Amino acid sequence: MQEGSIVASPTTLLYCSWMLRIVCTRPYAEGLAAMLPCFWVYLHVGEVVLERRKALGGSVTRPDEFDKWIDMYSGDGYVKTVTKFQQLVEDAARAADGATRAAMTAHFKRGCELEWMFWSAAEKLEGWPPELFPVAVPERRKQVEPRRKQVSRPCQ
Numbered sequence: 686m687q688e689g690s691i692v693a694s695p696t697t698l699l700y701c702s703w704m705l706r707i708v709c710t711r712p713y714a715e716g717l718a719a720m721l722p723c724f725w726v727y728l729h730v731g732e733v734v735l736e737r738r739k740a741l742g743g744s745v746t747r748p749d750e751f752d753k754w755i756d757m758y759s760g761d762g763y764v765k766t767v768t769k770f771q772q773l774v775e776d777a778a779r780a781a782d783g784a785t786r787a788a789m790t791a792h793f794k795r796g797c798e799l800e801w802m803f804w805s806a807a808e809k810l811e812g813w814p815p816e817l818f819p820v821a822v823p824e825r826r827k828q829v830e831p832r833r834k835q836v837s838r839p840c841q
């Protein structure tokens with residue numbers, strides 16, 4: 686890994702792996718329900734941060750990237766995208782049988798929990814624990830005791 690490269694936190698890896706597993710292995714409707722919390726939460730956060738930016742006015746400076754992020758996730762285009770996605774989920778739920786709707790609900794709930802964990806991990810600046818094993822693995826020592834000779838036995 687190159688110095689300065691970005692490494693996903695354990696929670697980010699968990700969330701993305703879970704979502705990919707659902708989307709790749711479960712029916713279409715379940716995949717939609719699993720992804721909806723991500724879209725919806727980003728919209729909510731974008732709108733909340735936009736209101737905070739308006740309230741603060743010019744009293745605070747921030748990097749341009751922050752303003753671009755706020756504008757993207759609170760903008761009309763993203764609102765329309767999320768609204769369309771919500772409609773896809775609703776349509777899929779209406780067309781699904783009871784077992785699929787129950788699975789959709791479970792995936793949506795788990796997605797909400799993982800979204801909460803994702804944002805919490807970001808707030809805590811979650812990282813990986815210190816490396817448990819050295820990068821260079823020492824050579825194996827020569828075996829002190831001689832190996833026992835293997836005796837072949839015929840199949841019984």
